[in-house]
Amino acid sequence: MDQSLKNKTDLSEILPDNTLKTFVPQTKVERKVVHAPARYRNEISKYIIFRDEEKCTLCGECVKTCPKGVHVLKPGYKLFATPFSYKCNGFVCEKTDHFCIAKCPQGALQLKKNPMMEALGDARWPSDMMLATWHMAETGDILPEDSDFEYELGNSDGGFDRIRFVYPENPAKVNEDEIDLSLDLNKRNDGRPQITIDVPWYGGGMSFGSISNVTQLSKVRAAVAWNTFSCSGEGGYMERLRPYDDHMITQVATGLFGIREETIQRVPIVEFKYAQGAKPGLGGHLLGTKNTASVAKMREAVQGIPLFSPFPFHSVYSIEDHMKHIDWIKHINPRAIISTKVSTPTDVDMVAVGSYYAGTHIIHIDGGYGGTGAAPDIAKKNIAMPIDYAIPKVHNFLVAEGVRDTVILMASGGIRTYYDAAKSIALGADGVIIGTAELIALCCLRCTRCSAGRGCPRGIATTDGGLVTQISLDWGTQRLINLYNAWAIGLKDILKRLGLKSIKELRGRTDLLKHLDINA
Amino acid sequence: MPEKYHVKTSIVQPRLPRIGKFGVVDWREDCARCNNCVKKACIYDKYREESSFIRDLDEVHTLYYECMGCFSCVQNCTKNLLTMSINSEYRKLGNSYWTPQIFGTTWLEAETGKVPVSGAGYRGKFSGHGFDSMWTDMSEIVRPTRDGIHGREYISTSVDLGRKPSYLQFEGDKMNTELPPLISLPFPVIFDMPSAAHSLPVLEPYILETAKQTGLIAIVDTTKWIEIQLENKSDYLNNIAFYLNPNGPELSIDILNKTRLIEIPDGKDVEQRINAIKKDLPGIIIAVRVPLDTNASKRSEELSKIKNIEVIHLVADINGNEIGTNNPRFVKDVVREIHGLLIKNETRDEITLIAGGGVALSEHVAKALICGADLVSIDIPLLIAIECRLCESCKPGDYCSAKLDQEITLKYGAGRMTNLMGAWHWQMVELMGAMGMREARRLRGDVGRAMFKDELEEEIYGPIFKKQN
Numbered sequence: 009m010d011q012s013l014k015n016k017t018d019l020s021e022i023l024p025d026n027t028l029k030t031f032v033p034q035t036k037v038e039r040k041v042v043h044a045p046a047r048y049r050n051e052i053s054k055y056i057i058f059r060d061e062e063k064c065t066l067c068g069e070c071v072k073t074c075p076k077g078v079h080v081l082k083p084g085y086k087l088f089a090t091p092f093s094y095k096c097n098g099f100v101c102e103k104t105d106h107f108c109i110a111k112c113p114q115g116a117l118q119l120k121k122n123p124m125m126e127a128l129g130d131a132r133w134p135s136d137m138m139l140a141t142w143h144m145a146e147t148g149d150i151l152p153e154d155s156d157f158e159y160e161l162g163n164s165d166g167g168f169d170r171i172r173f174v175y176p177e178n179p180a181k182v183n184e185d186e187i188d189l190s191l192d193l194n195k196r197n198d199g200r201p202q203i204t205i206d207v208p209w210y211g212g213g214m215s216f217g218s219i220s221n222v223t224q225l226s227k228v229r230a231a232v233a234w235n236t237f238s239c240s241g242e243g244g245y246m247e248r249l250r251p252y253d254d255h256m257i258t259q260v261a262t263g264l265f266g267i268r269e270e271t272i273q274r275v276p277i278v279e280f281k282y283a284q285g286a287k288p289g290l291g292g293h294l295l296g297t298k299n300t301a302s303v304a305k306m307r308e309a310v311q312g313i314p315l316f317s318p319f320p321f322h323s324v325y326s327i328e329d330h331m332k333h334i335d336w337i338k339h340i341n342p343r344a345i346i347s348t349k350v351s352t353p354t355d356v357d358m359v360a361v362g363s364y365y366a367g368t369h370i371i372h373i374d375g376g377y378g379g380t381g382a383a384p385d386i387a388k389k390n391i392a393m394p395i396d397y398a399i400p401k402v403h404n405f406l407v408a409e410g411v412r413d414t415v416i417l418m419a420s421g422g423i424r425t426y427y428d429a430a431k432s433i434a435l436g437a438d439g440v441i442i443g444t445a446e447l448i449a450l451c452c453l454r455c456t457r458c459s460a461g462r463g464c465p466r467g468i469a470t471t472d473g474g475l476v477t478q479i480s481l482d483w484g485t486q487r488l489i490n491l492y493n494a495w496a497i498g499l500k501d502i503l504k505r506l507g508l509k510s511i512k513e514l515r516g517r518t519d520l521l522k523h524l525d526i527n528a
Numbered sequence: 529m530p531e532k533y534h535v536k537t538s539i540v541q542p543r544l545p546r547i548g549k550f551g552v553v554d555w556r557e558d559c560a561r562c563n564n565c566v567k568k569a570c571i572y573d574k575y576r577e578e579s580s581f582i583r584d585l586d587e588v589h590t591l592y593y594e595c596m597g598c599f600s601c602v603q604n605c606t607k608n609l610l611t612m613s614i615n616s617e618y619r620k621l622g623n624s625y626w627t628p629q630i631f632g633t634t635w636l637e638a639e640t641g642k643v644p645v646s647g648a649g650y651r652g653k654f655s656g657h658g659f660d661s662m663w664t665d666m667s668e669i670v671r672p673t674r675d676g677i678h679g680r681e682y683i684s685t686s687v688d689l690g691r692k693p694s695y696l697q698f699e700g701d702k703m704n705t706e707l708p709p710l711i712s713l714p715f716p717v718i719f720d721m722p723s724a725a726h727s728l729p730v731l732e733p734y735i736l737e738t739a740k741q742t743g744l745i746a747i748v749d750t751t752k753w754i755e756i757q758l759e760n761k762s763d764y765l766n767n768i769a770f771y772l773n774p775n776g777p778e779l780s781i782d783i784l785n786k787t788r789l790i791e792i793p794d795g796k797d798v799e800q801r802i803n804a805i806k807k808d809l810p811g812i813i814i815a816v817r818v819p820l821d822t823n824a825s826k827r828s829e830e831l832s833k834i835k836n837i838e839v840i841h842l843v844a845d846i847n848g849n850e851i852g853t854n855n856p857r858f859v860k861d862v863v864r865e866i867h868g869l870l871i872k873n874e875t876r877d878e879i880t881l882i883a884g885g886g887v888a889l890s891e892h893v894a895k896a897l898i899c900g901a902d903l904v905s906i907d908i909p910l911l912i913a914i915e916c917r918l919c920e921s922c923k924p925g926d927y928c929s930a931k932l933d934q935e936i937t938l939k940y941g942a943g944r945m946t947n948l949m950g951a952w953h954w955q956m957v958e959l960m961g962a963m964g965m966r967e968a969r970r971l972r973g974d975v976g977r978a979m980f981k982d983e984l985e986e987e988i989y990g991p992i993f994k995k996q997n
Contacts, residue, residue, distance in 0.1 A: 048603035090608060127550060127597065127612045130651035166654020166981075282668045286649060289666030289962025291675070295645075318675055319961070320668060330669050353666045354979055362670060376663060377650040384643045385633065386955045388650040390891045391962050392666050393979055396654075397988045422649070435992075444649055455598040458647025465571045465598035469647060475571065518992045526985075526993040 035251035037233040037485065041148030041493050044486040046451050047478065053094035054139055054157070056122045057108070063116035064088070070108040070117060079108065093122070094139075100156045131164045132377065133444070133454055137424060144494035145449035145487040150426075150501065160427045167396030168428050170524045179507030187500045188510040191439050193277070194345050194369050195414045201343055203276055206235040207496055208439035208511045209429060211446060212420055213259045213281065213349075215243025217294050217303040217315075218381045218458070219447075219469045220476040226484030227446055228252040233485075234492045239279060239441075242292055242317060244306035245271040257347065260337070262291055263317030265307040273341045279372065280333060282320060283351035285421030286379020288392035292317030295382055298463055300471045331366035338367070345369040347418070352376055352393040357405035360417070364406070370416045371406075372441060373398050378421025380443045380469065382459030395421040395432070403436025403516060426498035436516045449491040450484055532682055533714040535742050535950035537641025540943035544915055544931065547618050549632065550597035559609055565601035572596050622918045625658075625847035630888050631912055634948065637890075638913035641947035643954050655981045658848050658858040659892045665977045667964035676961040683957045685968045687716040687903050689789060689880045690813045691838045708838070709811050711745070711788050715953055716893055716903035716968050719746035719910060720884050721771060723846055726911055726922050732756045734941030735910060739767035741942060742949045747791055747905070750776035762786065769815065772805075781808050791815040791841060794827065802836050815839035820862055820885060821851040828866045832875040841882040842866070846908055848886015859886050860899040867900020867973050876973075890955035900973040913944040 045051075057078060066088070070079040076095045081088050099119065101107040109117045129135035140151055140159040151157050162169045193203040211227045218241065225248060228238040232255045239257040240249070244266020249256055253274045260267055261281040272278055283289060294303070294315040304311035324330050334346050347370035348363040350356065360371045375395025379388065393401075399419050406412040419432045420441035429440045448454070450468050457463075463470025467478030499511065508514055574594055595612070602610040621628040629652070636644050655661050676683035690710035697704040719735050732752055739746040740763070747769045748756075754777070758764065762783075769789035770779060784790065790809070792801055794816050802814050818827055820842045831837045842863065850856035863883045870876035883896045884905035896904045912918065915930045922928070960968065963977045971977065 050603045050605060050608040052599065052603065123613055124602070124611050127614050128599070131653045132649070132651055164652075164654040169654060283666065289668070289964075290958060293645075318680065324669060327670060350668055351666060353668060353671075354976065355670075359669055377654075379649045380647065382645050382647045384645050384955065384958055386643070386889075386891050386958060387962070388646075389652060390664050390895075391959065393663060393984070394654065397979075397984045400992060401988050447648075452648070453599055454648040454651065455596060456646035456648045456651070457596055457598060459645050462571065464647075465596070465600050519996070521992075522996065523989055523993040526989060527996050 032250040039233040051094035055096045055098040057091035058118040060116045063114045073111040141448045145491045148490035148493040150498045175505045210236045211238035212441045212443035213239035213241035215241030217243040229485040230488030231255045279347040281349040285374035287383035287387040288351035291319035327362040334367045352398040360402045372418045375421030399435040426495040537947045537950035550595040562606045569601040569604040634912045637951035638944040638948045641950040661981045663979045666962040674961045676957040720905040720907040736764045737942035738945035794818045820844035839880040844885025864899040890952040894959045897971045898978045913948045
């Protein structure tokens, strides 16, 4: 490869002789789980262990008793460290032989549920689900069986939160190592490349501006490690993303911020965004305070000015217009496959099938309860259909139309855990696209201030020079690699319990689900 | 095209300390005074601001109530001493229908006049009671949306009150049809009389000033007219609809003639009463106030068949429920039923339906219209805008936690209410833009622009899960 070409940007240099390959050397990221604890001094815990220092005789029984590492006596120290309460299993330990409270000969330990749990999380992301995601991002593993974290269901009382899997009593025996989670993204057999991802999900579009460059890079580096994708969002394409081109999706949205021919040509997947679940039907909106110098430069805009992406594409008023856009992209980038991202109106099934006939490879439906960026509260709560309904509606329509096996259906907008991912697939999706879960893994706690002032106080969804330094690229990457690993383990566990060898076998298997209200 | 509607808003600060959700950050003992929480963790600088508040004991809680709930101080405290919890005062706001979230949203709108915006997706329940059991539609690709917020297209929120003839008759160039009076309001909201349970503050001056500033109409009980202290009271008559209280004083024809709408209670003699009023005031529109009880549908159907009925104002209880039953339906469901009945009777276009009770948020306006109302009436949101907590202890002599028994300025009261309407208007435009609608009039009864939870469950989950039973 001619390294001298890497800084050149015109078409002939990016696609010389139709080699269909970028000339920027691609960076590899190892798929390896490394323990990556959260970055705060005090972890938020479901339970709190109090040690009465006056009663404690430093006998060390608790250190020996607890297999979770709650009690630690550091070498060279005379006193115990403050208990690592976030590792505590809580009251489920009572029935075991390693319940430190009972084992303490002095009765110096107390266990309480942390009253802060009611302030953490919400109906869609309850505290248990958030803590479980942090655990997965830290350890790369799902929660142990003896934990009492409920993260299969949230507290929203509807949709996925009222649906559970029904595991057969005697499932077919499946070897975990043989379970296949991969997904082919081109089913059209149209001469364009086949793209296979190792896991049935990829990262959703979050623009530079809405999130920091460290967050965006962490996302794509995790995608490289797991041979899947991350999406640029509509905010331009950082040069620092170039070494990861092969795992990037360029999003073409209505504002066309930062969209140039070369950013379309760099990537294997180009996504048309017509709508987003965060604010269906309202376009995009980056508040002026988040339009910093670097963001403005990237978007070729004026610093400090609110940036709106109009709704809709003013050049698309029919499926034929949509087809024209797809043809345009296909012409500019012969090696790309096309994704069309739409939200979920009443006729989302018609939109999906129309998009298929316009030539898209991936239909991406983004439900009304999703989204990561700033959005009017009225839109988040009220506009468009939750993805929980939209998936079976679209899937069944594509089946009836006889085209289901020639198009990929990806779902997003409220996919919080691997359980949600599995339920989505059982309801009819091929795979899912995630956003909020990735941010949670980076220690987001959904305080909703991503839109305000300097942006995210946790340093994730901000471009403020001071705040972004809270996250290092290595840590961010590792947390996401770990999360992906835990999801893969979790999905394989579900498939194994269902007696399925491949994630593809799960698609549309609604017979494996039950609705807690209807099938009570 | 009607004149472009715009509500002029400006920031009106609250009189009382804000009641935030994350109100209490509790310090346990043993603080090391390291100031990490002050200097580093709190990016909003709320701790540092403490020193300026702490000197004024009356304001001491303000700081804590403005906590943004980011947990940064809690997690960065050197000695792990801080705990965050939900503010108990926040939790106590309102009732099961008028939730603390509604208060928070309304107060923000009343202060800023802006559309509340936040990040990180939706945080609430999947669906719920009443208006929360439906979603509004959006359009894409095949049905383009309307770009109303960014000003590319004008989205009209105007609606009409009055009887509309089904057709016009002409003889040559001369129109023979006598056109009935018609009121065009720029936004589908009318201000109702404050309920008896929340009658302590004298709200009318603020409401009337708001009606004037926003071009809307406020219903005023005739018994209150004399009490209202406003300069140039007659200037407000164009924005007043007098409720002709049978126990109230009779107002002069001169005063009534300067108004456009009158409301009367429903009763057996309603037709005769309307005829009598019309005799003196032929250009005025008369609304009949009908309690939304279990008889409301039948009564609305009966009224719609009376020739001179123009407007039916259905009023549910403050929580939007049917009155006088242990198993009440919600206002939206009853209105939907009545709308259907009037269509069936071919009288729908001749009657204006106002739905009142339970309209708490901007989205409820659009949803009520979708269910068949022409416009909605509100009262409680205006009270909340001026920081009422809805404690329902509005008796003279009782303590008012919102200090509404003390004097508040017209600038504050009307400013907050006007801001609320400004924010509601923009949000209505947002919803309609997403739906691809340019006319609020066309939203009426257009259930195709909405999705109802029960119907989605039946249509989508029914075939999947019911067969398993």
